[in-house]
Amino acid sequence: xxxxxxxxxxxxxSRKKYIWLLPSFLIISIFALYPIFETFLTSFQQVSRxxxxxxxxxxxxxxxxxxxxxxxxxxxxxxxxxxxxxxLTHLISIIIALVLNKSFPGRKIVRTxxxxxxxxxxxxxxxxxRWIYNYDYGYLNLLFRQIGLIEENVFxxxxxxxxWIAVIVxxxxxxxxFTAFVLLAGLQSIPDELYEAARVDxxxxxxxxxxxxxxxxxPVITISVIINAxxxxxxxxxxxxxxxxxxxxxxxxxxxxxxRLAFEMMNMGRAAAMVVVIFFILTVFSVIYIRLMxxxxx
Amino acid sequence: MDFTKIILGGLSVDLKKxxxxxxxxxxxLSMGINTVNAEEEVTLEVxxxxxxxxxxxxxxxxxxxxxxxYPHINVNVNISSWDGYAQLVSTRVVTGEExxxxxxxxxxxxxxxxxxxxxxxxxxDDFMDKFVPGxxxxxxxxxxxxxxxxxxxxxxxxxxxxxxxEAGIESSPETWGELRxxxxxxxxxxxxxxxxxxxxxxxxxxxxxxxxxxxxGGGWQQDGxxxxxxxxxIEALEFLTELTNDGxxxxxxxxxxxxxxxxxxxxxxTGMLITASFFPTILNEINPELxxxxxxxxxxxxxxxxxxxxxxxxxxxxxxxxxxxxALFLEFLYEDDNYYRFCSDEGMLPxxxxxxxxxxxDDPLLxxxxxxxxxxxxxxxxxxxxxxxxxxxxxxxxxxxxxMTPKEALDAAQDDxxxxxx
Numbered sequence: 041x042x043x044x045x046x047x048x049x050x051x052x053x054s055r056k057k058y059i060w061l062l063p064s065f066l067i068i069s070i071f072a073l074y075p076i077f078e079t080f081l082t083s084f085q086q087v088s089r090x091x092x093x094x095x096x097x098x099x100x101x102x103x104x105x106x107x108x109x110x111x112x113x114x115x116x117x118x119x120x121x122x123x124x125x126x127x128l129t130h131l132i133s134i135i136i137a138l139v140l141n142k143s144f145p146g147r148k149i150v151r152t153x154x155x156x157x158x159x160x161x162x163x164x165x166x167x168x169x170r171w172i173y174n175y176d177y178g179y180l181n182l183l184f185r186q187i188g189l190i191e192e193n194v195f196x197x198x199x200x201x202x203x204w205i206a207v208i209v210x211x212x213x214x215x216x217x218f219t220a221f222v223l224l225a226g227l228q229s230i231p232d233e234l235y236e237a238a239r240v241d242x243x244x245x246x247x248x249x250x251x252x253x254x255x256x257x258x259p260v261i262t263i264s265v266i267i268n269a270x271x272x273x274x275x276x277x278x279x280x281x282x283x284x285x286x287x288x289x290x291x292x293x294x295x296x297x298x299x300r301l302a303f304e305m306m307n308m309g310r311a312a313a314m315v316v317v318i319f320f321i322l323t324v325f326s327v328i329y330i331r332l333m334x335x336x337x338x
Numbered sequence: 339m340d341f342t343k344i345i346l347g348g349l350s351v352d353l354k355k356x357x358x359x360x361x362x363x364x365x366x367l368s369m370g371i372n373t374v375n376a377e378e379e380v381t382l383e384v385x386x387x388x389x390x391x392x393x394x395x396x397x398x399x400x401x402x403x404x405x406x407x408y409p410h411i412n413v414n415v416n417i418s419s420w421d422g423y424a425q426l427v428s429t430r431v432v433t434g435e436e437x438x439x440x441x442x443x444x445x446x447x448x449x450x451x452x453x454x455x456x457x458x459x460x461x462x463d464d465f466m467d468k469f470v471p472g473x474x475x476x477x478x479x480x481x482x483x484x485x486x487x488x489x490x491x492x493x494x495x496x497x498x499x500x501x502x503x504e505a506g507i508e509s510s511p512e513t514w515g516e517l518r519x520x521x522x523x524x525x526x527x528x529x530x531x532x533x534x535x536x537x538x539x540x541x542x543x544x545x546x547x548x549x550x551x552x553x554x555g556g557g558w559q560q561d562g563x564x565x566x567x568x569x570x571x572i573e574a575l576e577f578l579t580e581l582t583n584d585g586x587x588x589x590x591x592x593x594x595x596x597x598x599x600x601x602x603x604x605x606x607x608t609g610m611l612i613t614a615s616f617f618p619t620i621l622n623e624i625n626p627e628l629x630x631x632x633x634x635x636x637x638x639x640x641x642x643x644x645x646x647x648x649x650x651x652x653x654x655x656x657x658x659x660x661x662x663x664x665a666l667f668l669e670f671l672y673e674d675d676n677y678y679r680f681c682s683d684e685g686m687l688p689x690x691x692x693x694x695x696x697x698x699x700d701d702p703l704l705x706x707x708x709x710x711x712x713x714x715x716x717x718x719x720x721x722x723x724x725x726x727x728x729x730x731x732x733x734x735x736x737x738x739x740x741x742m743t744p745k746e747a748l749d750a751a752q753d754d755x756x757x758x759x760x
Binding site for chain 2: 088089090091092109175176195200203286287289290303307
C-alpha cells in the first residue's frame with residue numbers, strides 16, 4: 041500500500057526550501073528591511089522635535105534637503121571626500137601591490153603590517169589619529185618638530201584645509217589594505233609569460249606596466265573603485281570621530297550632517313529624507329557593481 | 339479533516355493529557371499573579387546622566403533610603419554617560435520606552451509636545467516654594483509646572499591668580515576694555531599661555547556667544563522674535579574675533595570645547611576662562627595646588643553685567659502609571675539632607691533655597707555663587723532655541739576662522755534661522 045502523505049507533510053515538503061530560508065529572512069527583515077521601510081515612511085512625515093510623527097509632509101522634506109541649510113554643500117563635500125580617498129588609495133595601493141608582488145626578504149612581515157589598519161576597529165583607528173593630530177600632545181607635531189619640518193606646533197584640526205587633509209589621510213589609511221590586496225590578487229593572476237614576452241621584445245618596466253599590467257587590471261580596479269566608493273561615501277565614523285564635521289561644519293559629509301539634523305536640530309523628517317537620498321545614491325553604486333560582476337563572468 | 343489527528347497524530351495519549359494539564363496550570367498560575375498585583379507593587383524608573391563617578395553612589399543610597407520608607411515602591415535608576423545622552427533619551431521617547439522620571443538638560447521639545455506630567459497636580463502644596471523662583475520659570479506654563487531644577491550652575495570668569503600677580507594685574511576685569519588690557523598684559527609678561535580661552539564649537543560655543551551678546555546689550559530675541567544679527571551682537575562677535583586674531587586667545591576656538599579648555603586651565607596654560615560654578619570641584623581633582631580667583635563676566639562699558647544661569651532639571655512623563663508615587667519620590671529626593679548630598683558631591687548649586695543656605699555656610703566661594711543665583715539670566719525657554727544656538731554658533735565659528743566678517747556671519751545665521759524655523 042502506498043503511504044499517503046498527510047496534507048500537512050505535503051505542504052511542508054514542497055516548501056522546505058523556504059523554511060530553511062526563514063531564519064535569515066527574519067533577521068534581514070527585522071534589522072534591515074523594517075528600519076529602511078520606517079525611515080522611508082518618516083521621510084514623508086512631519087515629525088515633531090520629540091521625534092513623534094504629527095502628520096504628512098509630502099515631498100517637502102526632500103525639497104528642504106536641497107533648499108535649506110547645507111544640503112547641497114555636504115553632498116559636494118561627500119563627492120570631494122569620496123573622490124580624494126579613491127584616487128589616493130588606489131595610487132598608493134597599486135604601488136604597494138607591485139612591491140608585494142615581488143619576492144623579497146621580510147615580505148610576509150610587510151604583508152601583515154599592511155593588513156593591520158583593516159583589522160583594527162575603524163573607530164579606534166580614527167580616535168588614535170585624532171590624538172596624533174592633537175595640538176599640544178599629538179605625535180605628529182612632536183615628530184615634525186624633531187625632524188625640523190616645523191618650528192611651532194600646528195593646529196591640524198583647527199583649520200579647514202588641514203582638517204580635510206587630516207581626515208583624507210585617515211580615510212586612505214583604512215582603505216589601503218583592502219585595495220592593495222585586491223590589486224595584488226589581480227596582479228598575481230596575470231600570467232608571467234606576458235611579461236617575459238614583453239621583456240624579450242625589449243620593453244622597459246614602465247612600458248610593461250602601462251601596456252600589460254594596467255589593461256589586465258582594469259576589471260579589478262573597477263570593482264575596487266566601486267566597493268571603496270560605497271564604503272567611503274557612507275563613512276560616518278572617520279569624520280565624526282576625527283573632526284566631528286568641524287571646524288564650523290567644514291568637513292561635514294552627507295552622513296555626518298544628517299546625524300546632526302536628526303540629533304542636534306531634532307529634524308527627523310528631513311534627516312530621514314536625506315538618508316533616503318543617500319540610500320538611493322548607494323543603490324546606484326551597487327547596481328553598477330552587480331552589473332560589472334555579472335559582466336565579468338561572461 | 340481531523341486537525342487534532344494531524345497535529346497530534348503520533349503523540350501518545352499520555353502526552354495529550356500532559357498538554358491539557360499544563361494548560362490548566364498556566365491558567366491557575368496567571369490567576370495567582372493577579373492576586374499578587376492587588377498589593378500594588380510599584381516600580382518606578384529613573385533615567386539620569388552621570389555627572390561624575392559619585393553620581394551612581396548618590397542615586398543608589400537615596401533609592402535605598404527611599405525604599406526603606408516606602409517598601410512597596412521599587413525604584414530602578416538607570417545612569418548613562420552624558421555622551422550621547424540626549425540621543426538616548428530621544429530614542430526612548432520615540433520608541434515609547436520613556437522612563438517615569440527623567441533628569442536631563444534638554445527637554446523643552448517634550449514639554450511642547452505635551453509628554454510631561456504637570457507636577458503641580460501631585461506634589462504637596464508647599465513643594466514648589468522650596469525652589470529658587472528664577473529656576474522654575476523654564477518649566478512653567480501658566481500654572482502648570484513641568485520641571486524642577488536639579489543641578490544648577492552660574493557662570494563666572496575664573497583666572498589664574500599667580501599669572502595675574504606675575505603680570506601685575508590687580509583685579510578681575512569688569513569691562514571689555516579691561517579684559518583686553520588684562521589679556522595684553524598677560525601676553526606680554528608670560529610666554530606660552532593663552533591669556534583668554536573660549537570655544538566656538540557645538541558643545542557650548544553658543545553660551546560664549548551669550549556672554550558677549552548680553553555683554554554688549556544684545557541677546558537672542560527682540561520682541562519675542564529671534565534676532566541674532568542685531569548691532570550689539572555684531573559688536574560682540576567683532577570683539578571676540580579681534581581678540582582671537584590678535585593672538586590673545588587659544589588658537590583654534592572652533593576646534594575645542596569647554597571641557598577641554600577646563601583641563602588646559604588646570605594645566606596652568608590659561609590666564610582666564612569663563613565657565614561654570616562647578617569648576618572648583620573639577621580643579622580640585624586635576625590640580626588642587628592651582629590658585630585661582632573668580633570675577634564677574636565682563637560686559638561692555640556702560641552695560642549692566644549679567645550672569646548666565648543654567649539648570650539641569652528633573653521631570654516626569656505623563657505616560658507614567660504611578661504619578662502619586664513619582665511625587666512621593668521627588669519630595670523625598672529634595673529633602674534637604676538628600677539633596678544637599680547631591681549638590682555637594684557634584685559641586686552643583688542647589689535649586690532649593692534651604693539647601694542653598696546650608697551650602698553657603700560651608701564655603702564662602704559657594705556663598706558668593708548662591709547669592710548670584712537670585713539674579714541670574716536664563717536662556718530662552720523655547721525648543722527652537724536649540725536650532726538657533728546651533729546655527730548661530732556655527733556661523734560665528736566661520737567668522738572666527740576668518741571665512742566671513744562678523745556681520746556677514748550673523749546675517750547668514752539669521753537667514754539660516756529664518757529658513758529652518760519658518
